[in-house]
Amino acid sequence: MLSPNTTLKQIEILGYLGTKFPNWIGDDSFNNIVDIKLSGSQHCSNLPPLGQLPSLKILHISSFDSVTTVGAEFYGNSSAKKKPFSSLEILIFKNCHYFEALSMSDGQCQELTYLSIYCCRSFVSFPNGGLIAPKLSDLNIYNCPELMWLPEKMTSLSSLKSLTIRSCPLIKAIPEGGLPISLSKLRINYHQLLRIKWNWQTLPNLKNTLSEEGFPTSLSSLSISGCPLLKKIYDTKDSENKEYWRKISHIPHVGGSSERQEEDSFLNMKQAMF
CATH class of the missing domain: 3.80.10.10 (Ribonuclease Inhibitor)
Known part of the structure; x- marks a missing residue:
């Protein structure tokens, strides 16, 4: 063989x-x-x-x-x-x-x-x-x-x-x-x-200590997928939504989709808000 x-x-x-x-x-x-x-x-x-x-x-x-x-x-x-x-x-x-x-x-x-x-x-x-x-x-x-x-x-x-x-x-x-x-x-x-x-x-x-939302304050990366409300809640065109961003602003890297393109867009949105 x-x-x-x-x-x-x-x-x-x-x-x-x-x-x-x-x-x-x-x-x-x-x-x-x-x-x-x-x-x-x-x-x-x-x-x-x-x-x-x-x-x-x-x-x-x-x-x-x-x-x-x-x-x-x-x-x-x-x-x-x-x-x-x-x-x-x-x-x-x-x-x-x-x-x-x-x-x-x-x-x-x-x-x-x-x-x-x-x-x-x-x-x-x-x-x-x-x-x-x-x-x-x-x-x-x-x-x-x-x-x-x-x-x-x-x-x-x-x-x-x-x-x-x-x-x-x-x-x-x-x-x-x-x-x-x-x-x-x-x-x-x-x-x-x-x-x-x-x-x-x-x-x-x-x-280290818990934030208001229950996420660790030392968390360095958060990626959440399968949530259809994320885009609506974190719509940068709605000024009232800035409060939601403040609650996770201590996390350096936040992603909102399993798709790579949408994660990059989500990161860019967070940077634009702060």
């Missing part, structure tokens, strides 16, 4: 039509591979065993329509002495519409700093016991309409600085124990901001 040169550092496979990836994918002889992108496989129900690639830092998986779970087969040889994904820093799942659950055991993904689950409409479950990722600094969950819970034991994510939760309407509470005290940036839909009971006192990097 044909296979690429083992000196490759980057692999991108698009639109693979088979039901199983060839055996060379994931072989630890490809010890130089740093970046892998797999996209558009309609028929593979299992991801290839990539966990034993010693140099892999970036893994992007998108549009795998038959994958429902990510488990042991993904991590590779269970008898290997080396922990799976020993160098992995960035892991992205995107548009995997039947992907339901992510499995992760102690010792796996110890170097992971960025995890994104984007537009996985059937996703319902993080690993039992929570994410064991001591270096995770950025967690993004977007458009997962069946997901009801954030990972358990989030306080154990001692390096987490940024958390994004958007278009996940069934999430109504934060995990028992709250969020890690390291958190300094929160992006969330407006209705969830109001629905979830927040304990700002447990988040010293978001809060």
